[in-house]
Amino acid sequence: MPKTAVAYDTDAQAFITAAVITDVTQQGAINTLVLDLKAYSIWTKFKAIYPIVGGTASQHKYNLKDPRDLDVAFRLTYGTGVTHSSNGMVSNGTSGYANTFLSGSNITLYDAHTSFYSRTQLLEASNIEIGCARSPNTNQLFSLIITRNTGVASACHTSQAIATHIATATGQTSSQGLFINNRLGANATDLKVIRNGTTLATATTNGTNITTNLPSVFILALNNFVTVNNPQFYSTKQCAFASIGDGLTPTEAANFYTAVQAFQTTLSRQV
Amino acid sequence: MEGRIVTNQTAEQLQGVFFDSDTFFNFVQDINEVYFLFLSSSDEVDIASTKYAYLLQIPLSEYTPKETPIIND
Numbered sequence: 001m002p003k004t005a006v007a008y009d010t011d012a013q014a015f016i017t018a019a020v021i022t023d024v025t026q027q028g029a030i031n032t033l034v035l036d037l038k039a040y041s042i043w044t045k046f047k048a049i050y051p052i053v054g055g056t057a058s059q060h061k062y063n064l065k066d067p068r069d070l071d072v073a074f075r076l077t078y079g080t081g082v083t084h085s086s087n088g089m090v091s092n093g094t095s096g097y098a099n100t101f102l103s104g105s106n107i108t109l110y111d112a113h114t115s116f117y118s119r120t121q122l123l124e125a126s127n128i129e130i131g132c133a134r135s136p137n138t139n140q141l142f143s144l145i146i147t148r149n150t151g152v153a154s155a156c157h158t159s160q161a162i163a164t165h166i167a168t169a170t171g172q173t174s175s176q177g178l179f180i181n182n183r184l185g186a187n188a189t190d191l192k193v194i195r196n197g198t199t200l201a202t203a204t205t206n207g208t209n210i211t212t213n214l215p216s217v218f219i220l221a222l223n224n225f226v227t228v229n230n231p232q233f234y235s236t237k238q239c240a241f242a243s244i245g246d247g248l249t250p251t252e253a254a255n256f257y258t259a260v261q262a263f264q265t266t267l268s269r270q271v
Numbered sequence: 272m273e274g275r276i277v278t279n280q281t282a283e284q285l286q287g288v289f290f291d292s293d294t295f296f297n298f299v300q301d302i303n304e305v306y307f308l309f310l311s312s313s314d315e316v317d318i319a320s321t322k323y324a325y326l327l328q329i330p331l332s333e334y335t336p337k338e339t340p341i342i343n344d
Contacts, residue, residue: 057293057313069292077289079297083311094272094336095297095309126339231297233339 009034011043011064015051018067019059026053029266034064036259042252045113046245048074048102050219053267055086061098071101074244079231082220087269088119088240089220097221097231102244103132104214107142110190112157112210113182113248114144114217117241117260119271121176123149128222128233129179130242131156132215135226142210143222144181144193146237147172153200155181155193158207165207167193169200175237176271178257184247197257199250217244240269272336274307275329282306290321302335309334 008016012031021027030051037043049064057078066073081096082089091097116129131143140158147153153172158165165188167181180194188206192199215225219242222233241260248256264270277285282298289295294314298306308326310318318324 057291057317061293076293078294080294080314081297081309081311082294082313084313092272092309092311094274094307094334095299096311097297 009038015062015064015067018069019054019062021054021059023054025266029053029263030064032266033259033263036262037256040252040255040259042248042256045248045252046243047106048100048244050076050100050242051263052088052240052242055084057082057084057089060084060089074100074102074106076100076219086267088117088238090120090238091220091234091236093234093236095231095234097234098219099223099229100217100219100244103216104142104210104212107210107212107214107244108246109210109212110186111184111247112142113180113184113243113245114142115178115180115241115243115256115260116144116146116219116237116239117178117264118146118176118237119240119269120237121174122237123147123151123173123175124235124237125149126233127235127237129235129237129239130217130219130244131181132217132223133225134214135224140210140214142181142214142217144179146179146235147175153179153193153195155183155191155203157181157183157191157210165191165203165205167191167201167203169193172200178241178260180248180253180256182248182253184249190247194253196261197254199253240264272309272334273331274309274334275326276332277306277308277326277329279306282308285323290323291317293317296323300337302337307332307334
């Protein structure tokens with residue numbers, strides 16, 4: 001009997017082709033991830049999905065939603081100091097970061113999320129895993145902080161003083177898993193920081209939302225834009241997945257985690 | 272932490288310049304405003320076949336970072 005070629009979802013196949021993913025297990029994991037996100041009806045909520053699969057910089061850069069090698073497709077470029085492996089990408093904490101080219105003009109007001117899958121248990125002092133800000137940084141901040149050595153994990157989504165609209169979880173001990181900065185609505189309580197599909201904290205005070213002049217979102221650091229892009233607050237957590245998109249309902253966030261964790265498990269890199 | 276010290280001229284000329292299709296130079300200054308280049312193992316492999324391979328010959332020196340800026344949790 002002749003072997004039949006495996007037919008993947010067209011979106012999965014486009015990514016597999018662009019990123020030159022030849023490993024059958026990795027191909028299957030990508031296909032299942034796409035199918036799961038579509039089955040949960042959340043595929044269209046993402047503007048950028050970075051599966052960080054393949055093991056090299058040139059494979060990790062592609063956006064699953066638009067796998068073209070272009071800035072307008074939000075594919076990643078890297079500052080020197082990022083190490084790539086089959087488990088993901090990690091910064092040296094000093095100069096390495098990834099630029100998504102996805103900025104405030106691509107983010108929907110009151111309806112946005114970022115996510116970061118951390119494989120590293122490390123409570124750092126001044127890390128921001130994914131986000132952007134516009135100077136002065138107290139006026140524009142869209143950031144996800146994974147558990148620091150203060151026990152704090154937080155999601156900030158504001159154009160006023162930092163503390164005015166932030167979901168802050170205290171007493172946290174884990175820096176591993178899928179963390180989400182999620183806002184879905186104009187009320188204070190619509191901003192949440194989520195880990196592995198469970199809400200860690202909800203904002204209690206509202207603030208004016210982020211605006212469309214936010215600069216490009218960075219991964220593994222914050223883009224603290226002044227007159228040019230300005231990486232700061234580097235994180236040394238190994239990133240095995242990241243995304244940017246619309247806000248998610250609690251059910252969608254839980255389903256999102258289920259899909260991503262299944263993806264990581266297939267790749268034998270789940271935490 | 273150790274990195275490669277480069278001249279101000281080199282840093283200013285190469286900052287943001289791509290050495291392959293994916294990765295660009297990101298020099299950082301230490302506490303004394305001296306420019307350092309940090310390369311990951313992935314970067315070293317990728318840069319070795321480029322015209323910037325000479326940078327790999329620079330010996331490693333100890334790096335002392337500037338004070339981290341303050342930002343709330």
